[in-house]
Amino acid sequence: MTILVISALLFCTGIVGFCLRRNAVLMFIFSELMVLGAVVASVGYALLWAEEKGQILGLVLLTTAACEAAMALLIIGRIYRTKRTLDIKLLSSRGEQEE
Amino acid sequence: MSVAEFVALLPVLAGLGGMVWLSSPVYVAICFGGILLVIAGWLAINGAEFIGIGLVIIYAGAVVVTFLFLIMLANQTGQAEYERAPNRPVLAWAAGILLFLMMLFSTVWREGVPGLVNRSQMQAQIGIEKITSDRRHVDQQNRAPFSRTARLSVELFSRFFWLIQGSALLLTIVMMNCVVIARLQKDRRGDTNDYSSD
Numbered sequence: 001m002t003i004l005v006i007s008a009l010l011f012c013t014g015i016v017g018f019c020l021r022r023n024a025v026l027m028f029i030f031s032e033l034m035v036l037g038a039v040v041a042s043v044g045y046a047l048l049w050a051e052e053k054g055q056i057l058g059l060v061l062l063t064t065a066a067c068e069a070a071m072a073l074l075i076i077g078r079i080y081r082t083k084r085t086l087d088i089k090l091l092s093s094r095g096e097q098e099e
Numbered sequence: 100m101s102v103a104e105f106v107a108l109l110p111v112l113a114g115l116g117g118m119v120w121l122s123s124p125v126y127v128a129i130c131f132g133g134i135l136l137v138i139a140g141w142l143a144i145n146g147a148e149f150i151g152i153g154l155v156i157i158y159a160g161a162v163v164v165t166f167l168f169l170i171m172l173a174n175q176t177g178q179a180e181y182e183r184a185p186n187r188p189v190l191a192w193a194a195g196i197l198l199f200l201m202m203l204f205s206t207v208w209r210e211g212v213p214g215l216v217n218r219s220q221m222q223a224q225i226g227i228e229k230i231t232s233d234r235r236h237v238d239q240q241n242r243a244p245f246s247r248t249a250r251l252s253v254e255l256f257s258r259f260f261w262l263i264q265g266s267a268l269l270l271t272i273v274m275m276n277c278v279v280i281a282r283l284q285k286d287r288r289g290d291t292n293d294y295s296s297d
Binding site for chain 2: 001002003004005006008009010011012013015016017018019020021022023025026028029030032033036039040043046047052053055056058059060062063064065066067069070071073074075076077078080086087089090
């Protein structure tokens with residue numbers, strides 16, 4: 001059961017950090033923390049039920065998280081090169097002005 | 100939760116605290132890497148060695164290093180006003196704590212609440228007997244000589260073969276996508292050098 005508590009902690013800290021921060025890179029790190037919480041929960045249930053399927057789900061989640069990280073970091077890098085800031089509030093207000 | 104488990108949990112708690120309270124993105128990324136290493140060790144000790152090693156290689160070895168690379172490329176020092184000032188702290192903490200309590204209730208505390216279907220009843224309804232830690236240990240011994248990792252690989256390349264191939268295809272598509280986006284950027288800047296023949 002400890003592993004499920006850890007996964008809940010990881011996911012909820014990810015939510016708190018995601019809501020607290022305004023830096024796009026940090027927000028993305030916290031979203032990765034949420035994915036890590038999901039991976040730990042699936043592996044935790046696999047260990048709890050002595051099944052391999054949860055570990056396979058965890059592996060697929062890891063792959064998806066790696067893909068997501070590659071794409072998101074590329075997009076964030078591109079935003080920084082064009083706008084010269086990673087402040088989400090500033091970026092969204094600029095977007096509204098452009099519209 | 101035993102004392103040993105609680106002691107093993109302390110580095111994770113410290114890392115999570117550092118991630119939330121430190122303002123420098125570099126330190127936050129390093130705390131994230133530390134949490135990953137502790138979780139990987141925890142999983143390896145508890146019998147999920149393959150996922151533990153995967154976490155170290157994929158997350159700590161690739162994703163965190165890419166985070167650090169981007170942070171240094173964007174020169175993020177943590178001194179800017181928007182990096183230090185929290186965004187809606189009350190709402191964020193309330194949402195996090197409420198969700199954590201709900202998760203604890205649905206996974207750990209639910210067993211003792213009268214009137215709710217608990218895990219044992221659910222297992223009985225779907226025809227699965229309760230698996231105790233003793234039973235797990237005996238099961239694992241009976242399945243020798245294959246280790247857990249060997250059993251996992253057999254499952255991966257038999258029942259879940261197409262799932263793994265799909266994941267590999269997804270990774271390839273993402274890699275090609277990244278190359279295309281990077282080349283689009285280069286073309287827009289008017290850089291006419293062709294690196295494709297390198």
